[in-house]
Amino acid sequence: MKHLLSKRFAPLQARLHSQWDGSLAQQAWRAWLNELQALLPAAVRDRWLAQARERVIEWPLSLPVDAADEDRLVLTLPANLLLIQTLNLPAAAMRDLQTVIGFELDKYTPFPRDQLQYVARVTGKDGAWVQVLLVAVLRERLQPILDACRAQGLVLHAVDGCNAQGQRLGIDLLPVDQRPPRKAHARLSGYLTLVCGALVVSCMVLWLDARQTRVEAMQRAVDAQRDDVRAVQDLRRELINTQGAARYLAQQKAAQPTLSSVLVDLTGCLGADTWVEQLEISDGGGVSLSGQSAKASALIARMKDCKTLSDAQFQGIIQPDAQTGKDRFSLRAHLRKEAVDAP
Incomplete structure (x- = not known):
């Protein structure tokens, strides 16, 4: 089950590894980890975070290689076994470089994709174009080399290549499913990385x-x-x-005159032959009065002399009272508006 899963996810791991290897993010991450490791006591670093010594061996193997368990073996292949090309691709290809190279691989090599083990690495950028180093090797050539190293008891950690001048290319052609498991101190370093990442996220x-x-x-x-x-x-x-x-x-x-001034004014205007039975003054300045008078028809003319009232009008008809012999009346008037501005 584990072998099937590793085989299924091998292309994805290879793509992520190629994009991560040599990138600025990887360099910054390693620098930060080195800063964190430098804060630990020396005894802890030596015991748990000891760095593996990288040892480079060249193919073909001339002599038996005696490597310690802690060594990180890197096998370098000569240029005559590799297909090396420098490609100019649009910058948009950076989003999924391995997939783009996989689809276009038949344009750059005479072999089909399933027969090649290849790595693509960005080496430069010029505006909207990027320079990509494509290195490929036939699987039928690579696998016997790996088997020969395994027969000598060598545990390879990476497979690099050399150009025509003998300089290392800084790649890794080792298939993902054939890479050795990480050791305890490497796993501890990985756990430390995860813990640091979790702390940063927290x-x-x-x-x-x-x-x-x-x-x-x-x-x-x-x-x-x-x-x-x-x-x-x-x-x-x-x-x-x-x-x-x-x-x-x-x-x-x-603005309204006082009730006493209204009563005094009515007393003078109505005369002695008239008396008031009911008097009402509303908040709006309306005045209603009813009573009896010997000369009720002359009351309108008399009330024109009132200083506090105006617009006097009969309300209803004048009716004689048989008991008193006087006329019963009902009047409606208004308080004079001039009183508003009066001092």
Whole structure:
């Protein structure tokens, strides 16, 4: 089951490995890990984080190789076994370089894709174009080499290549399913990397949570202040309305003559032969009065002499009263408006 899974995910692992190997992100990650490892005590670093010594061996093997278990063996293949090309591709191909190279491989090599073990690595960028180093080797050539190394008890960690000048290309043609398992200290380093990554993510999440908490607290404070301002504005508006109403009532009250002055004025206007049975003064300045008079028909003319009343009119008809011998009347008038501006 494990072999099937590794075989199925081998292309994906190879693609990720080629994109990660030699990238700026990998260099920054290694530099950061080195900084973290430097903070550990020397005894801990020597025991748990000991760096494997890289040992380069060339093909063909001339002599038996005696390698220690801690050595990281890298086999280099000569240029005559490799297909090396430098390609110019659009920068958009960087999104999935291995897939693009896989589909276009038959354009650059005379062999089908399933017969080749290949690696593509970005070596430069020029505007909208990138320079890609394509290195491929036939599987039927690579596999016997790997079998020969395995027959001598060599555990290869990588397979590099050399150009025509004998310089290493900095690639890894070793199939993913044939790479050795990581040792304990390497696994510990991997665990340390995962822990560091988890701590970084946790710090970011905590920082974002704290920032969100502060933002929510500020938002609540702003909402509370906005409610306070709204309440103050409502109180101010209510106070203005109350003051206006009080001022209006005071003006209305000051504009109307007093009840005593109205009674004195009516007494002088109506005469001694008239008495009032009912008198009503409304808030709007309307005056209603009813009573009996010896000369009820002359009351309209008499009330024109009233200083506090105007627009006097009969309300209903004049009816004689058989008991008193006088005329019963009902009048409606208004308080004079000139009284509003009176001192």
